[in-house]
Every structure is written in structure tokens, then in C-alpha cells.
Amino acid sequence: MIAELGQAALILAFVVALLQAVLGFAGVAVRDPVFHGFARAGAMAQFVLIASAFACLTALFVVSDFSVLVVAQNSHTLKPFLYKLSGVWGNHEGSMLLWALILTGYTGALALLGQHVAPRLITLTFSVQSLITAAFLAFLIFTSNPFARLFPVPLDGADLNPLLQDPGLASHPPMLYAGYVGFSITFSFAVAALIEGRVDARWARIVRPWALTAWTFLTVGIALGASWAYYELGWGGWWAWDPVENASLMPWLAGTAFIHSLRVMEKRDTLKAWTILLALLTFSLSLAGTFLVRSGIITSVHAFAVDPERGVFILGILILVIGGSLVLYGLRAGHLKPTGVFAEVSRESTLLVNNLFLAAACALVFFGTFYPLFITTVSDETISIGAPFYHATFIPMMAVLFLLVPVSGMLAWKRGKLGPIAKKLAPAFIAALVAGLIALWIAEREVVAGAIGSALAVWVGLGVLLDLKSRVKLFEVDLAASWARAKRLPAGIWGMIVAHFGLAVLIFAVTGVSAWKDEASAFLMPGQAFELDGYSIELVDVVRSDRENFVSQAGTLAISRDGRELGHMVAERRFYPVREMATTESAIRTRLDGDLYVTIGEGVEGRGWAVHAYIYPLAVWLWIGSALLTLGGLLALGDRGRRALTSRDLAKRKPGEKTGAETP
Template sequence: MIAELGQFALILAFVVALFQSVAIFAGLRTGDAVVHGFARTGAIAQFVLVLAAFACLTALFAMSDFTALVVAENSHTDKPFLYKLTGVWGNHEGSMLLWVLILTAYTAALAWSAKPVEARLISLTFAVQSLITAAFTAFLLFTSNPFARLWPGPENGQDLNPLLQDPGLASHPPMLYAGYVGFSITFSFALAALIDGRVDARWARIVRPWALAAWTFLTIGIALGASWAYYELGWGGWWAWDPVENASLMPWLAGTAFIHSLRVMEKRDTLKAWSILLALLTFALSMAGTFLVRSGVLTSVHAFAVDPERGVFILAILIALIGGSLLIYGLRAGLLKPTGVFSAISRESTLLINNLVLVVACGLVFFGTFYPLFITTVSDETVTIGAPFYNNTFNPFIGALLVLVPISGLLAWKRGRLMPVLKDLAPAAIAALAGGLAAFWIADRGLLAGALGTALAIWIALGVLIDLAKRFKLFQIEFKASLARAARLPLGIWGMAVAHFGVAVVVFAITGVSAWKQETSAFLMPGQHLDIRQLTLTLDDVEQIEGPNYVAERGYLTARRDQQVVSNLTAERRLYPVRGMATTESAIHARLTGDIYVTIGQPNPDRGWPVFVYIYPFAIWLWIGSGILGLGGLLSISDRGRRALAVRKQPREAQARPEPAE
């Protein structure tokens, strides 16, 4: 009965979304003012109905109802309750239902927060959002029904993929989807503006908080996924340029460019057509990532779908939504005339360079991700594009871009002067050079990348601090007055500074983890040890244990330096009998200076257990830096002054021709 209720709620959500979209477009054409109120009500109704369907699916997993096909294929009676719940989205059908739930949640949030200004623009945005919701609920109902029944139900299920039975799964997919799907709102706003024929600085102020929210969620989601890979996959890798990883990176890069272009629109009322195009492309890349994971063209721990019919359906949605939006863009973009101007030396120019480099970098990732798939599709050849390609193409582009970050922050809007900015940044340049040389001398003289990464991180971090010091007039006026200026600084400025400082921390961490890591391995019997970087690791004991739905060999190790205990470590090798899969549970001793990372493998009767030891310098700063990045996004979203300005500044056209009330 619960499955049937969920199915019915999903059908109703599809009907409401489709009817709402058609009704809004028809009502706006005839000028019916009732449409605006219906748009808000329909958006909330969609969210309530999809939430009810999701609650029904969650109940089926919680009760281990194996008459539901998706539960039988992805759960087990003995599975811990937490993983029964996270198993709701640890499969294709459930993850797509979560996708639609977040989509309707954004639409409901817009209905709740939208002010009675620009009623036509908001209603058009609801219409586009509802069209997207209708498309994806149709996808669920016709090709990926999460409430399909299995009669008779088996006595037990097939269990969830052991790699997904991890606490990180409770937060990583929802956060990632909140980022992916969040860009649907900016997509809908862009398409609504094209249809309405009006894009201006005020539109940018309305849209920017939604873009920032999606970008922040996506940033945190990517970081959570990287941390999951780091400790769960057993080899310490946090990023492998896997196509599914790239699927999340591409909209992040495009979204970063979009946020910066919106800032230029706010200040100079220019880059209109470019900003609209970025809004469309960012969500297009999110959709492309959905196609990549759900179409069955990839085999990955992230990829659930194997039915080509699903891939064809998603491809049809992708072509219809993105192709249709680009067609409208082609027809209407010529009407978006910029009014603002700026000189070649200005903050606008550096932000434009920022956009161009990010788009090129995104294009490189797109090529590296889809080209091998294209070659495999049209021929019998297999092409692999791995880390060397990205290291030689993507990294130099991004590195050059990051050099501009402090310069851009100090340049004036519209018309700036470069020499005073470079003079202000001279201390940062000197410190960066000194830090790079020190890293080259102390860490590893054969690794230029480590020196360059260190110098770049110092350059960005000190550049951000110098920018803030100038805004506070630090050391130019009394310290108390500087504190007062800091307190009055808009949250948007704080958000920018914090996010850029987070970039510096992440760059420094990536440099340490990539350039200076060390690893070794050996077969050990209990009581034996191995040495790595002034550390001695001893395998103290190995015991057999039994978990709720697995059996494991648990190894106890002690790390010592100069006979002093540094850490006691516990690593496991688990076997999940139902799936017949083995996993590695790493032991990590996290320190600010670096992680000690240990795993054990399948034993050899004569030689003992293979013990793998890695030293990852500054690895913990990856997660700290990502958190700082996310905090920067949250601070920018909280900038009430900019949002209030968007509401107060009504265009003269709207004053002359009042819109119908919502």
C-alpha cells in the first residue's frame, strides 16, 4: 500500500507540474493575473507531492519491504539501519527521485521567498521549472519507477554496494544534487528573461543568490565526495579525473564563471548575453553529468543505470531542454544590448579573463571526458585520457588564472591603474618567491611543481589579506576606526575574501598531497615493522571480527618516531558475503602537517599481510580549505544589502506599467 501511495503522489506531481507549466504560459499570453497566484501554489504543491513520494520510498527501505523491486535489489535485512536509509538514494531510481525532490524544493523556495516584484519574470521562471519537473517525473514514471513491485517478494535482498555503505553517502549525494539542481533555477530565470525580453543589472541581483547557493552546495558536495574517495577506496586518492568526477567539476567551473559575470552585470550592466549563455550552459553541464551517470555508458561506483532506454530518455530531455533554450537564446540574444563600458585595465576586464579561462578549462575537461566515450561509440577503439592530459592542459590554465586573483581584487571598477596595484602587492610577491624557493630547497629539489604551488598559494592568501587591509585602511587610520570599517564591510565582500582565501588553502594542500607524498609497502607478520620518513610502523596483531553484514580482518598497528608512539592505527579488510565483495577500510592519523594513511590487504600464508603506508603532507587542509570556500559562499548569500537593493530598485518600465499582483 505504501508503494502505491508513493506511485500515486508521483503521478499527481507530474500532472500538477505539466498543467502548471502550460497554464502559466497560456495565462501570461492572455494577461490573466490569476496565473501569478497559481504559479506560487502549484510550486508548493509539487514539492509536497514529491516529498510524500520520497517519504514512501524511505519507509519501504526502513521496513525492508522486499516486495518493492528497488528495495530487494539494494537492501538487506542485516544491513545497519543508517545504510537502509542512505540506500534510498544509493541506487538509480532512488537517486533520481532525490534529484526531483531537490528540484521541487528549489521551486518551492522560490515561491516562498519571491517578492511581489517582477511578477511576470517570476511566473515565467515557475513555468520553466515546472516543465523540467514534468520531464523528470515522466522519466521516473516511464523508465525508472522507484515503486515497481516484485511478486512474490524474496525473503531477503541483494544488499547495497559495500562501497556505498559509508556515512559519507548520507551527505555527499544530497549536497551534490543540491548543487546540480540548484542551477536549474538560474537556468529558468535566464530562459524567463529571454522570453520576457529584459535582462539588466537588477536581474543579476535577483539571480546571484540562487547561483551562489547552487555553487556552494556543489563545492561542499564535491569536497565530501573527494573525502569519501580518500578514506574509502583504500589508496588515498581524492581525485582521479574519473568521468563521473569530471561531471561534477564541469558545472562547478561554469558556475564559477557565471557568478563572476553576474558581478560585472551588477556593477556595469554589461556582459548580458554572455551571462545568460553561462546560465544556460551551467545547467546544461549539470544535465550532461546526469546523462553520463544515468545513461549506462559508464561503469563506475557512482553510475547506477545500465538500461539503454533510460539513457535515451535522458538524452531526449537534454536535447529538448538545452536545445530549445539555446534556440530561444539565438533568437533573442541580439536584443540584450549592454549599456556599461569599461577600460582594458579594470576589474571588469580581469573578471572577463576569469570567465574566458574558466570556460576554456571547462572545455578541456569536457573534451577529456566525452572524447573517449565518442571514440568507443563510433569505433572498436578504446581511448583513455588520464591525469597527464589534465596536468599538462588544465592545470596551467587554472594556475595562470589564479595569479590574477589578488590583482583583480585590488583593481578599481571601470578604469583602474595597474602599477599602484602591483606596488601594493609587492610584499605578497616577495613572500611568494621566498616561499617557493624554500619549498624547492627543503621539500624536493626535483619537483618544480611543489615550489610553484607553494608560491601561488602564498601569493593568493597574502593578496587577499592586503586587499582587506586596504579596505580597512589598516595602519592608515586608528586601529579602532579600522575595526569599525571592517564591521561595516558588506558580507558579499567578506564572502569573496573568504572564498579566495579558501582557494589559497586548497592550492597549498593539493601541492602537498600531490608533490610531496611518500609511500611504501611490505608483507608483515605480527611483530614486524617497516620504515617510512622517520616513522616506524609495527603490525601488532590481526584478528577476525564479524560485523552486522560483513566479516573482516582487523589489523592493529603502532606508528613510532624515535621510539615514541605517534599513533595507534586500526585498518580492516572486509568481506560482504551477500554481494561477495571485499573492501578496504583505511586507518588514517590526521595531522596538520600530514596524514599517516595505512591499509592492509589479503594475506599470504607464508609472508603475512601486505601493509601499505602512505604519507600525505597537508592532506587535512584539503577539507579545511573546501570548508572555507563553502563559508565564503554562505557569507555572500547572506548579503542582505544586495538582495534588498534588488527589491527596492524597480525599473522605470515597471513603474509606468505595473505588473499584475502575484
């Protein structure tokens, strides 16, 4: 009965989405306010229905109802409760239902928070959003039904993929989807604006909080995925340019460009057509990532292999959503005339260059991800594009972009001067040069990459701090006055400073982990040890134990450094009998200067156990930098001066004044 209730809720939500889309467009055409009211009610109804369907599927996993196909394929009676819950979205059907839940959740949030957006604009936005929802619900109902029954009913389930039985993977997909799907709101606003034919600074203020929300969630999702890969895959591979990793990076790059472009549009009422295009492309790249993961055309530890029918359905959604929006853009973008002008040397110019570099970097990742798939499709040839391609193209492009970060924040709007900026940033330049030389001197290998990365990290980090110093006039006035100025800085400025400083921390961490890592391995009997960069790693013993749904072989390792005992670490190898799969649970000793990362493999008679150890310098700063980026997004989101139109904004308007959020 629970499955049938969930199925009914899905079908009702599909009908409501279609009705809302049709009636919304009709209401705009006939200018009837009754239709505007239905748009908000329909948005809330969709969310309630999808939430009910998701609750039904969750209940089926909790009670282990193996008469439902997706539960039988992805659960087991012995599976811990946490992974029964994460198993709801740890499969194709459930993850797409989660996608629909978040999609309708954003639409419902817009219905609650968008009270002061002009009725025509928000009704059009709801209608576009409902079309997207209807498309994905049709995909669920007709090709990926999460409530399909199974007969005969098996006595037990096939268990969840052991790689997904991890706390990081329990939270990673929801955060990632919240980022992907969040850009649907900005996409819908962009399509609505194209239909209306009017975009201005007020439209940018309406859209910017939604873009920041999606970007922040996507940042968290990518960081969680990277941390899971780091400790779960057994070799510290936090980023390997996997196609599915690239699928999340592309909308993040486009979204970053979009947020910066929105700031220019909000401040100077220019770059209108470009900003709208970025809004369309960012969500389009999110959909492309969905196609990549759900179509079954790639093999990845992150991907769900599915049948071709589903891939064709998703491809159809892509063609309709992306193709339709780009056709509309081609027809209407010419009407978006900018009013702001700016000089070659100005903050607008540097942000435009920032956008171009981010767009080019996104295009590189797109090419590296999809070109091998294209070649495989049109010929019998199989090619792969891996890390060397990105190291030779993407990273140098980002390095040039990083040079502009401190400069952009200090330049004035409309017309700036480079002379005073160069004087203010001179200490950052000198410190970066010194840092590069020091890195060049102390590193044993990959010296050039390490030196450049260190110099860039210091340049960006110190440059951002000098920008803050200039804004609060530190050491120019007394400390009390500087503190008062700091408290008066808008939250958006603090968000920019924190996020850019987090970027500097990430550059430093990536440099350390990539350029200065080291590793060693050996077969050890209990009591034997080997050395790595001053560490002594001794295998004490290996203990086998039966756990709830896996067999554990845990190796205890005694760690010392330069003769000083540092304690014990436990590395584990797990075997899941139901899936007949083994996983590696690494032992990690984290310090601010780097991680000691140890794994244990299978035992070989007469030789002992395979023990592999890695040194990852500055690894913990990957997560600190990601946290600072996220904090920057949250601070910018809290900037009251750049939120959507409020009743106070509307009250300040002159009688008869029109905005970009209203009917022309």
C-alpha cells in the same frame, strides 16, 4: 499500499507540473493575474506531492519491504538503519526521485521567497521549471519507477553496494544534487529573461542568491565526495579525474564563472548575453553529468549502470532542454544590449578574463571526459584520457588564472591603474618568490611543481590579505578605526576574501598531497615493522570478527617516529557476504603537516599481511580549504545589498519605472 500511494503521488505531481507549465505560459500570453497565483500554488503542490512519494519510498526501505524491486535490490534486513535510509538514494531510481524532490523543493522555495519578483517574470520561471520537472517525472514514471513491484517476493534483499555504506556517501549525493539542481532556478530565470527580452542589474540581483546557493551546495558535495574517496578507496585517491568526478567539476567551473559574471552585470549592467549563456550552460552541464552517470555508458565507482532505454530517455531530455534553450538564446540574445563600458585595465576586464579562463578549463574537462566516449561510439577503438592530459593542460591554465585573483580584487570598477596595485602587491610577490625557492630547496622530487604550487598559494593567500588590509586601512589608521571599517564591509566582500583565501589554502594542500607524497609497503607478520619517512609501522595483530552485515579483519598497528611512540592505529578489511565484495577501511593519523595513511590487505600464508603506508603532506588542508570556500559562499549569500528585489527596492522606484524583472 505504501508503494501505490507513492506511485499515485508521482503521477499527480506529473499532471500538476504539466498543468502549471501550460497555464503559466497561457497566463503570460493573456496577461491574466489569476494564472500567476496558480503558478505559486502549483509549485507548492508539486513539492508536497514529491515529498510524499519520497516519504513513501523511505518507509519501504525502513520496513524492508522486499516486494518492491528497488528495495529488494538495494537493501537487506541486517543492514544498519543509517544505510537503510541512505539506500533510498543509493540506487538509480531512488536517486532520481531525490533529484525530483530537490528540484521541486527549489521551486517551492522560489514560491515562498520570490514574492517581490514581477509576476510575469516569476510565472515564466515557474513554467520553465515545471517543464523540467515534468520531463524528469516522466523519466521516473515510464523508465525508472521506484515503486515497481517484484514477484515472487524474496526472503531477503541483495544489500546496498558496500562502497556506498559509508557516512560520507549518505550525505554526498544530497549535497551534490542540491548543487546540480539549484542551477535549474538560474536556468529558468535565464530562459524567462530571454522570452521577456530584458535583462539588467535588478535581474542579476534576483538570480545571484540562487546561483550562490547552488554553487555552495555543489562545493560541499564535491568536497564530501573527495573525502569519501580519500579514506574509503584505500589509496588516498581524493581526485582521480574519473569521468563522474569531472561531471561535477564542469558545472562548478561554469557556475564559478557565472557568479563572477553576475557581479559584473549587477555592478556595471554589462556582459548580459554572456551571463545568460553561462546560466544556460551551467545547468546544461549538470544535466550532462546526469546523463553520464545514469546512461550506463561509463564504468565508475560512482556510477549506476542502467539499461540503454534510460540513457536514451535522458539523452532526449538533454536535447530538448539544452537544444531548446540554446535555440532561444540564438534568437533573442541580440536584444540584450549592454549599457556599461569599461577600460582595458579595470575590474570588469579581469573578471572577463577570469570567465574566459574558467570557460576554457571547463571545455578542456568536457573534451577529456566525452571525447573517449565519442570515439568508442563511432568506431571500435577504445581510448582513455587520464591525469597526464589534465596535468599538462588544465593545471597550467588554472595557474595563470590564479595570478589574476589578487589583482582583480584590488582594481577599481570601470577604470583602474596597475601602478598602485603593483605597489600594494609587492610584498605578496616577494613572499611568493621566497616560498617557491624554499620549496625548491627542501623538496626531494617533483621540485618544479612543488615550487610553483607553493609560490601560487602564497601569492593568492597573501594578496587576498593585503586586499583586506587596504580595505580596512590596517596600520594606516588606529586599530579601532580599522575594526570599525572591517565591521562595515559588506558580507559579499567578506565572502570574496574568505573564498579566495580558501582557494589559496586548497592550492597549498593540492601541492603538498600531489608533489610530496611518499609510500611504502611490506608483508608483515605480527611483531614485524617497516619504515617510511621516519615513521616505524609495526603490525601488532590481526583480529577477525563478525559484524552486523560484514566480516571484519582489523589490523592493529603500533606507530612510532624517530624512536617516540605515537600510539596505535587500526586498519580494517571488510567482506560483505551478501554482495561478495570486500572494502578497505584505512587508518589515518592526521596532523597539520600531513597524514600518515595505512591500509591492510589480504594475508598470504608464510608471508604475512600486506600493509601499505602513505605520507600525504598537508592533506587536512584540503578539507579546511574546502570549508573556507563554502564559508565564503555563505557569507556572499548573506549580503543584503545584493539580494533579490524587496519591497524597499520597489518603494524607491519612480512611478512608471520598469525593471528587468517586469514586463517590457
